[in-house]
Amino acid sequence: MILTKDLTKIYSNGVVALDHISLTINKGDFAFLVGPSGAGKSTFLNLIIRRELPTSGLLAVNQRNLATLKQSEIPFHRRSIGVVFQDFKLLPRKTVYENVSFALEVIETPPKEIKDRVYSVLELVGLLNKAHVFPSELSGGEQQRVSLARAIVNRPLLLLADEPTGNLDPDTSWEIMDLLKEINKRGTTVVMATHNREIVDHLRKRVIALEHGKLVRDAPKGGYTLEN
Amino acid sequence: MKIRTFPYFLREAFRSLFRNSLLSLASVAIITIALLLFGLFFLFIANLQHLGELAWEQVEIRVFLEQGYKNPQTVGQQLAALPGVKNVTFIPKEEGAIFLEKILGEKNLFSAEENPLPDCYRLSLTGTAEPAAIARQAASLPGVEEVVYGQAFTRFLRLVLRLGLVVGVVLLCLTVLGVLYLVINTIQLTVFARRQEIEIMKLVGATNAFVRWPFFLEGIILGLGGAMLASVLLTKGYSFLLQQLSSYSRFIPLLSGNGINRTLILALTAMGLCFGGLGSLFSVRRYL
Numbered sequence: 001m002i003l004t005k006d007l008t009k010i011y012s013n014g015v016v017a018l019d020h021i022s023l024t025i026n027k028g029d030f031a032f033l034v035g036p037s038g039a040g041k042s043t044f045l046n047l048i049i050r051r052e053l054p055t056s057g058l059l060a061v062n063q064r065n066l067a068t069l070k071q072s073e074i075p076f077h078r079r080s081i082g083v084v085f086q087d088f089k090l091l092p093r094k095t096v097y098e099n100v101s102f103a104l105e106v107i108e109t110p111p112k113e114i115k116d117r118v119y120s121v122l123e124l125v126g127l128l129n130k131a132h133v134f135p136s137e138l139s140g141g142e143q144q145r146v147s148l149a150r151a152i153v154n155r156p157l158l159l160l161a162d163e164p165t166g167n168l169d170p171d172t173s174w175e176i177m178d179l180l181k182e183i184n185k186r187g188t189t190v191v192m193a194t195h196n197r198e199i200v201d202h203l204r205k206r207v208i209a210l211e212h213g214k215l216v217r218d219a220p221k222g223g224y225t226l227e228n
Numbered sequence: 229m230k231i232r233t234f235p236y237f238l239r240e241a242f243r244s245l246f247r248n249s250l251l252s253l254a255s256v257a258i259i260t261i262a263l264l265l266f267g268l269f270f271l272f273i274a275n276l277q278h279l280g281e282l283a284w285e286q287v288e289i290r291v292f293l294e295q296g297y298k299n300p301q302t303v304g305q306q307l308a309a310l311p312g313v314k315n316v317t318f319i320p321k322e323e324g325a326i327f328l329e330k331i332l333g334e335k336n337l338f339s340a341e342e343n344p345l346p347d348c349y350r351l352s353l354t355g356t357a358e359p360a361a362i363a364r365q366a367a368s369l370p371g372v373e374e375v376v377y378g379q380a381f382t383r384f385l386r387l388v389l390r391l392g393l394v395v396g397v398v399l400l401c402l403t404v405l406g407v408l409y410l411v412i413n414t415i416q417l418t419v420f421a422r423r424q425e426i427e428i429m430k431l432v433g434a435t436n437a438f439v440r441w442p443f444f445l446e447g448i449i450l451g452l453g454g455a456m457l458a459s460v461l462l463t464k465g466y467s468f469l470l471q472q473l474s475s476y477s478r479f480i481p482l483l484s485g486n487g488i489n490r491t492l493i494l495a496l497t498a499m500g501l502c503f504g505g506l507g508s509l510f511s512v513r514r515y516l
């Protein structure tokens with residue numbers, strides 16, 4: 001699903017955000033991406049959706065080398081990936097329903113299909129009763145779930161979540177985690193960047209740890225830190 | 229891009245227009261003002277050209293024949309065949325004598341046998357003719373003694389017309405650029421207001437064309453709105469002006485009627501559409 005070899009990203013200001021990362025994430029995997037702030041987690045996710053270009057090294061997603069991906073192919077590459085952004089990225093002037101249906105409309109899903117799919121995904125995240133409410137009227141956890149609904153409504157092969165439990169209380173965090181596990185169970189590969197020690201330690205999934213852009217640990221059933 | 233997505237684009241365009249109604253109204257107003265300016269110069273140039281052609285038609289060339297030349301008709305036919313010649317009138321020397329007598333106020337100036345005046349042709353020209361060239365060609369015809377026309381007047385007229393045309397076209401071009409600049413700047417505001425939406429669209433896999441379409445339609449609608457307003461204002465204003473000037477119309481023969489209105493509306497609509505569409509495409513570009 002994701003294959004990197006000596007993947008390096010140096011921003012134009014000289015910051016080395018990723019430094020010779022080599023790893024493989026297989027189809028159906030569930031992987032936590034951990035590390036201190038500035039370790040390069042978001043950079044890694046941004047490279048995968050081709051918001052950024054690798055400086056050197058190989059990055060292949062779905063057997064496609066992202067370094068040689070044409071501009072015109074980028075939208076189609078992104079359609080196979082769902083992303084939950086740390087800052088939600090919801091449109092304030094669209095309702096919950098519209099925020100989710102938007103993701104289907106822009107990829108030209110037949111209108112007849114859109115309604116069913118949006119309602120079923122809203123049901124999955126437990127927001128059916130808030131479908132016609134604007135994001136500003138939702139709690140942080142609810143907005144997070146709208147963001148998740150939008151990410152999965154297109155049934156992506158790969159789901160990237162950048163701190164989807166940031167700023168959430170423990171209960172809501174666990175609700176989100178249950179959803180991610182459920183989505184993973186249905187066959188979607190999940191990569192989640194997080195600072196949430198409790199969740200990582202409890203779920204015992206694969207842990208990929210970064211520090212200053214370097215891969216410092218890749219454990220199959222790891223904890224948040226090595227001591228665990 | 230699929231055809232069935234088109235209603236979506238239209239819906240999005242109208243939604244955005246109404247959601248940012250204040251900005252939309254401001255855009256239409258600015259486009260209207262810019263197009264009004266354009267239309268004014270357009271009318272100015274069209275009328276200048278019209279007046280120029282009218283004045284040109286006043287230019288006359290007189291072709292005097294050699295004394296006693298035998299075939300004045302042949303010369304007449306050759307003159308009529310010259311390009312740019314509208315009318316050829318023969319003035320036999322007898323008529324010339326009557327004319328001279330009238331001016332001098334004397335009767336029986338010459339007897340029929342000893343009339344020393346030459347036969348003469350009077351040529352009137354079309355609006356686009358070149359008097360100097362026609363005069364030269366006429367002078368080289370056999371049997372022609374002398375060719376006379378208002379050289380100073382035609383030179384002056386040509387200078388004034390050329391100057392007016394150059395000034396008008398330069399101003400017109402400047403307004404065209406000005407309109408484009410204004411339209412781009414105005415539409416950029418609406419695009420800026422939606423940059424977050426563009427970013428998210430792109431992140432969930434929208435193609436650039438998909439992002440552009442609603443903005444393109446929005447620009448076209450704004451441009452069309454401005455063009456319609458400007459057309460109404462200008463044609464009404466212009467016919468009001470004509471009406472006010474109607475008592476002087478013999479002295480100021482401005483263009484009138486449906487022809488100029490139609491041309492004007494067509495030009496304004498084309499400008500509005502092009503600039504609205506192009507302006508929005510240009511504005512979206514930096515966010516793609």
Ligand SMILES: Nc1ncnc2c1ncn2[C@@H]1O[C@H](COP(=O)(O)OP(=O)(O)OP(=O)(O)O)[C@@H](O)[C@H]1O
Pocket residue numbers: 011012013015016017035036037038039040041042043044
């Ligand atoms: N667009 C950018 N231009 C320049 N430098 C950047 C850019 N984005 C990130 N960086 C730098 O790259 C490094 C890694 O940033 P990144 O956002 O990937 O870290 P992170 O692991 O996601 O951190 P956090 O846990 O705080 O989200 C940081 O030093 C950051 O300042």
Ligand SMILES: [Mg+2]
Pocket residue numbers: 041042043162
């Ligand atoms: Mg980050």
